[in-house]
Amino acid sequence: MSSRRVLLFWSIGVIAYVIAVFHRQSLGVAGLEAAARLGVASSGLAMLAMLQLLVYAAMQIPVGMLVDRFGSKRMLITGAAVMSCGQLVFALGDDLLLAVTGRMLIGAGDAMTFISVIRMINLWFPARRNPLLVQLTGLLGQLGAVVSAVPLIHSLHEYGWTATFLGAAGIGVAAVLMLAAVLRDRRPEPGAREPVLRAAWAQPGTRLGMWTHAATQSSAAAFLLLWGYPFLVESQHQTPAAAGVLLTTTTLVGMVCGPPLGYLAGRFPLRRSWMVLTVIGGTAAAWTAVLLWPGRAPLWLLVVLVVVLASNGPGSMIGFDYARTFNPAARIGVATGIVNGGGFVASMAVIALVGVLLDATGGDYRAALAVQYPVWVLGAVQVLRYRVKARRLLAQLEERLGEVGGGEHAALGAQPVK
Numbered sequence: 001m002s003s004r005r006v007l008l009f010w011s012i013g014v015i016a017y018v019i020a021v022f023h024r025q026s027l028g029v030a031g032l033e034a035a036a037r038l039g040v041a042s043s044g045l046a047m048l049a050m051l052q053l054l055v056y057a058a059m060q061i062p063v064g065m066l067v068d069r070f071g072s073k074r075m076l077i078t079g080a081a082v083m084s085c086g087q088l089v090f091a092l093g094d095d096l097l098l099a100v101t102g103r104m105l106i107g108a109g110d111a112m113t114f115i116s117v118i119r120m121i122n123l124w125f126p127a128r129r130n131p132l133l134v135q136l137t138g139l140l141g142q143l144g145a146v147v148s149a150v151p152l153i154h155s156l157h158e159y160g161w162t163a164t165f166l167g168a169a170g171i172g173v174a175a176v177l178m179l180a181a182v183l184r185d186r187r188p189e190p191g192a193r194e195p196v197l198r199a200a201w202a203q204p205g206t207r208l209g210m211w212t213h214a215a216t217q218s219s220a221a222a223f224l225l226l227w228g229y230p231f232l233v234e235s236q237h238q239t240p241a242a243a244g245v246l247l248t249t250t251t252l253v254g255m256v257c258g259p260p261l262g263y264l265a266g267r268f269p270l271r272r273s274w275m276v277l278t279v280i281g282g283t284a285a286a287w288t289a290v291l292l293w294p295g296r297a298p299l300w301l302l303v304v305l306v307v308v309l310a311s312n313g314p315g316s317m318i319g320f321d322y323a324r325t326f327n328p329a330a331r332i333g334v335a336t337g338i339v340n341g342g343g344f345v346a347s348m349a350v351i352a353l354v355g356v357l358l359d360a361t362g363g364d365y366r367a368a369l370a371v372q373y374p375v376w377v378l379g380a381v382q383v384l385r386y387r388v389k390a391r392r393l394l395a396q397l398e399e400r401l402g403e404v405g406g407g408e409h410a411a412l413g414a415q416p417v418k
């Protein structure tokens with residue numbers, strides 16, 4: 001397979017992922033219209049968003065197993081088709097039940113996309129290029145969210161709800177056609193029918209990846225998805241415009257620091273856990289400074305916070321690199337699903353607990369945001385624990401390979417397609 005074709009297939013996968021992120025975020029810019037059309041308050045809208053994320057997170061492991069069984073192409077096509085149906089239901093439905101059905105379908109289709117693209121990268125590219133390509137994939141996906149907001153808002157105001165979401169469904173149909181016409185896939189691995197879930201879970205490297213993803217991404221995810229804006233406006237008394245700029249800074253700086261981190265992870269694989277611990281420690285330190293600052297934190301400190309939070313997304317991608325290096329190709333989908341599911345369960349837990357604590361304390365953001373500390377501490381401890389276990393296993397394996405005359409370090413890792 002020529003490297004040009006491999007790059008073409010990766011680009012097609014990335015486009016499918018960008019479209020998935022577009023579908024995922026499409027409720028975010030339609031909040032006011034959704035509230036009026038469906039007759040719900042903010043809590044109803046939050047429930048719609050949470051249900052979509054819940055379906056996404058719950059489907060990670062089943063989808064990972066399906067990706068291993070049926071390959072990336074079929075799963076990407078199915079995902080794009082399911083998201084398109086979700087947008088269709090959302091476009092035509094005018095009550096809460098249909099809106100919930102639409103968003104759940106979008107969560108389900110979305111769940112099939114990222115894992116399938118990561119599996120393609122793991123199987124098609126040489127190991128040393130993987131961390132960078134995974135970072136670029138994550139980065140370009142975020143770009144999808146940034147560039148889709150303005151056209152969606154414009155379309156909602158210009159053409160209305162039904163036309164806008166029918167258009168979104170149409171983009172999904174175009175994605176299905178593009179994937180079916182251009183993408184090629186490998187036949188499933190012969191070992192793909194083995195009970196891969198138990199084996200992937202038993203591998204300490206998978207759990208190292210899962211805790212990495214959970215501890216690094218949850219703070220920025222909770223900040224960007226829900227609590228950052230109200231925290232900056234209500235607690236830090238920033239203007240809505242300044243809060244918007246600070247939130248955008250996190251996304252944009254994250255895009256800048258992704259490639260260097262991917263390069264470093266590929267160049268120094270034995271230092272990946274130090275990078276992860278630095279991201280967790282830096283995030284905890286920045287939040288501590290903001291939360292302990294008497295009264296309102298100065299703007300420079302908030303800028304430090306959003307810049308440090310920008311390292312969370314790229315740092316979380318190291319989790320997928322662990323899944324790749326510690327699992328054979330036949331179970332790379334399910335291992336990636338475990339890593340991704342862990343990150344999203346942790347993010348949802350932080351989002352929900354901050355909400356519960358805000359209610360319980362009458363809106364005390366300091367107390368509510370302190371709920372992140374147990375997540376960081378548990379995550380860092382588990383990263384250290386599973387790092388030891390994974391290294392021990394690797395050392396044993398190398399010893400055994402040495403005895404039988406082997407010697408390739410990547411005995412466990414997903415191999416590129418020749």
Ligand SMILES: N[C@@H](Cc1c[nH]cn1)C(=O)NCC(=O)O
Binds near residue numbers: 138217
């Ligand atoms: N950690 C994110 C991706 C990311 C990369 N940079 C910022 N965010 C992730 O888990 N992605 C999975 C997905 O489906 O988007």
